[in-house]
Amino acid sequence: MTAQHLTTQSVDDQVYAEQTAGGRAFDDQADEGRAASARTGSGPPAVGRSRSTDRGPLLAVARSYRSEVHKLRRPTTVAAMGVLAALSVLSTVLTFALAKDGPPSAFGSSDGLLPPLPALATPAGLVLGFRIGSTFTGLLLLLLCAAMLATEYNQGTIRMIFMREPRRVSWLAGRMGALLSILAVALVGAFVISAATAVLMAQIRGVDTGQWWTDDALRRAGKDYLNVLVGTTCFAIAGTTLSLLIRSTTAAVLIAFAWTGPLEHIIENAWPDATRYLPGLVFANISTGGNSIAGYRGPLLLGILYAVALATVGITSLARRDITA
Amino acid sequence: MRGLSKRYGRRTVVHDLDLRIPIGAVAGFIGPNGAGKTTTLRMLLGLVRPTTGQGTVLGRPLTEPAGYLPRVGALIESPALYPRLSARRNLEALAILAGQYHPSWIQEVLDEVGLGERADDEVRSYSLGMKQRLAIAAALLGDPDLLVLDEPTNGLDPMGIRLMRELIRDLSIRDNRPRTVVVSSHLLAEVEQICDWIIVVDGGELAYQGPPDGLLSAGASRVTLRPEHLDDLGMLADLAAGLGLAVERAGDQVMATLPAGEAPNGSATPWAAGASETEHDDPQEAMRALLGGLNRAAHAHGITLVEIAPSRVTLEERYTGLVAQGAGRRTGDAA
Numbered sequence: 001m002t003a004q005h006l007t008t009q010s011v012d013d014q015v016y017a018e019q020t021a022g023g024r025a026f027d028d029q030a031d032e033g034r035a036a037s038a039r040t041g042s043g044p045p046a047v048g049r050s051r052s053t054d055r056g057p058l059l060a061v062a063r064s065y066r067s068e069v070h071k072l073r074r075p076t077t078v079a080a081m082g083v084l085a086a087l088s089v090l091s092t093v094l095t096f097a098l099a100k101d102g103p104p105s106a107f108g109s110s111d112g113l114l115p116p117l118p119a120l121a122t123p124a125g126l127v128l129g130f131r132i133g134s135t136f137t138g139l140l141l142l143l144l145c146a147a148m149l150a151t152e153y154n155q156g157t158i159r160m161i162f163m164r165e166p167r168r169v170s171w172l173a174g175r176m177g178a179l180l181s182i183l184a185v186a187l188v189g190a191f192v193i194s195a196a197t198a199v200l201m202a203q204i205r206g207v208d209t210g211q212w213w214t215d216d217a218l219r220r221a222g223k224d225y226l227n228v229l230v231g232t233t234c235f236a237i238a239g240t241t242l243s244l245l246i247r248s249t250t251a252a253v254l255i256a257f258a259w260t261g262p263l264e265h266i267i268e269n270a271w272p273d274a275t276r277y278l279p280g281l282v283f284a285n286i287s288t289g290g291n292s293i294a295g296y297r298g299p300l301l302l303g304i305l306y307a308v309a310l311a312t313v314g315i316t317s318l319a320r321r322d323i324t325a
Numbered sequence: 326m327r328g329l330s331k332r333y334g335r336r337t338v339v340h341d342l343d344l345r346i347p348i349g350a351v352a353g354f355i356g357p358n359g360a361g362k363t364t365t366l367r368m369l370l371g372l373v374r375p376t377t378g379q380g381t382v383l384g385r386p387l388t389e390p391a392g393y394l395p396r397v398g399a400l401i402e403s404p405a406l407y408p409r410l411s412a413r414r415n416l417e418a419l420a421i422l423a424g425q426y427h428p429s430w431i432q433e434v435l436d437e438v439g440l441g442e443r444a445d446d447e448v449r450s451y452s453l454g455m456k457q458r459l460a461i462a463a464a465l466l467g468d469p470d471l472l473v474l475d476e477p478t479n480g481l482d483p484m485g486i487r488l489m490r491e492l493i494r495d496l497s498i499r500d501n502r503p504r505t506v507v508v509s510s511h512l513l514a515e516v517e518q519i520c521d522w523i524i525v526v527d528g529g530e531l532a533y534q535g536p537p538d539g540l541l542s543a544g545a546s547r548v549t550l551r552p553e554h555l556d557d558l559g560m561l562a563d564l565a566a567g568l569g570l571a572v573e574r575a576g577d578q579v580m581a582t583l584p585a586g587e588a589p590n591g592s593a594t595p596w597a598a599g600a601s602e603t604e605h606d607d608p609q610e611a612m613r614a615l616l617g618g619l620n621r622a623a624h625a626h627g628i629t630l631v632e633i634a635p636s637r638v639t640l641e642e643r644y645t646g647l648v649a650q651g652a653g654r655r656t657g658d659a660a
Contacts, residue, residue: 059424060391063421063422063423063424064422066421067418067419067421067422068418070414070417070418070421071407071410071414071418074409074410074414075409076409155405155406155407155408156402156403156405157405157406157407158405159367159372159401159405160405160406160419160460160463161419161422162371162372163370163371163372163394163397163399163401164394164419164422164423165422165423166371166390166391166394167391171422320374322367322372322373322374323367323372323373324367324372324373325405
């Protein structure tokens with residue numbers, strides 16, 4: 001006798017774990033007497049108190065957004081924002097402290113990483129420190145995004161999430177939306193603190209700030225903020241995709257760090273044109289408003305292309321792979 | 326669900342599983358480690374995509390989990406929670422995600438699992454049992470029609486296990502509304518106490534599904550015989566052996582057991598001779614035929630029986646037998 005033979009009923013005369021949308025069993029009589037105490041209700045079942053119905057992917061995005069914002073309201077998020085602000089302050093302080101006399105045009109060339117003092121007195125001077133530090137901001141976001149999503153896999157919380165919201169792409173969209181919203185706010189904070197630090201440092205270094213508050217200067221500041229936001233968004237997408245592919249916090253962070261840290265810069269040293277093509281360098285160029293080698297428009301277009309490609313790979317992986325965490 | 330299979334590379338984890346659970350049942354899902362229980366539950370919950378097979382859950386296709394998951398609560402494997410958030414914030418985040426958020430409901434489920442007073446503590450300060458209870462609270466969010474609990478008593482102390490048992494019983498009858506509960510567990514005594522539907526999987530295949538009585542009666546293949554006179558013990562043992570039963574004498578009794586794999590159903594057998602020439606598809610009917618056959622044989626030889634009774638096997642004994650049969654079959658297939 002095979003074990004299958006022990007099944008006492010045929011498939012067709014069984015009641016399946018099926019209900020109509022209203023909750024009534026398809027056939028709540030057929031199994032009576034066999035599963036003697038299987039509790040099939042005789043009357044119409046009560047409607048659950050909070051039935052969330054299938055209302056489409058956009059609502060799922062909104063719910064995911066709210067849920068992620070709710071989770072991000074915690075001390076570690078404030079700490080991360082503090083680190084972001086501290087990086088901007090540090091970058092601004094170093095920009096002013098290490099600035100030397102020299103022609104303003106020297107800034108932006110391949111060997112002119114830091115601006116000379118006269119460049120700090122131009123309309124761009126107010127947020128130069130913030131702009132220069134944005135590469136570190138991008139790297140920080142890359143590592144954070146890689147670590148945060150991979151941790152969802154490591155902790156197993158990803159399965160709790162997808163048991164509640166099976167529309168995985170909608171969930172990811174909401175999550176990225178929440179993350180980037182908080183990033184935008186954090187960058188505004190970092191921007192303001194960096195500007196305040198710049199004013200203080202200008203007084204210390206004797207930099208003329210007359211051109212900092214003109215319309216042109218404020219327009220440039222706005223553009224710089226947007227560049228940093230776009231660049232860090234690209235870094236965030238790269239980090240998220242990496243974690244979706246790797247699914248391990250340690251491995252994702254190590255790969256992200258190794259690629260954008262030593263590896264790309266070693267390649268760049270051997271091949272200067274790498275700054276035009278390698279993703280980490282391209283994203284950094286967008287954040288800093290371009291440089292004399294790559295320009296601005298090229299990195300912007302290529303960076304957006306990279307971001308779209310990475311997002312596509314990440315979404316495909318998320319949608320198709322099983323959740324075994 | 327019909328023909329459900331899951332393969333990882335060349336390894337088949339679940340093979341051609343036909344699964345059915347009555348509405349309102351408390352179904353025990355049991356099987357040895359690696360039997361495919363968790364993979365099956367993951368397929369049910371949309372976490373793992375079946376390689377083949379189809380089915381419906383709560384009337385919606387398995388391929389569209391968004392259609393039924395809002396009415397399903399689940400705990401799969403170990404509790405997965407955000408350690409730096411409080412229990413309340415953990416549940417709030419999940420409830421918001423599912424569109425089922427209401428502050429009083431959060432408090433209700435926390436109270437239900439006995440965590441009401443620790444609701445605002447960070448989860449990292451919780452014991453394993455408390456985390457388990459919080460994960461169950463998460464599964465209860467939204468008052469689900471189908472509750473899937475994978476090893477829900479893991480990490481719970483005896484009181485916690487008892488509370489869990491009562492909770493599962495209560496859930497299945499609460500509000501006079503049919504609520505189906507699927508419990509995967511290794512604690513067979515627990516399953517036997519609370520479940521009215523049993524599913525046994527072994528090696529990724531279905532070994533049994535149906536009411537517990539069906540499984541237990543199919544395994545009730547042992548009969549205790551006690552003659553009036555001790556002198557008749559030897560003859561009684563010979564009679565039973567002559568009917569093809571394995572015989573063992575124990576004190577003033579004879580224990581007659583059907584050989585392994587021959588539960589009293591299926592074809593007509595020597596011990597049923599004289600009773601009926603028909604086959605006994607119903608295990609209970611077949612057991613009655615066995616008892617009648619033994620009684621007639623004893624009477625024909627002038628032996629008066631003062632006791633003749635089928636031994637009640639436990640779920641654990643029956644389950645062990647099933648798993649052993651499955652292992653033997655697979656070994657045979659491999660050979």
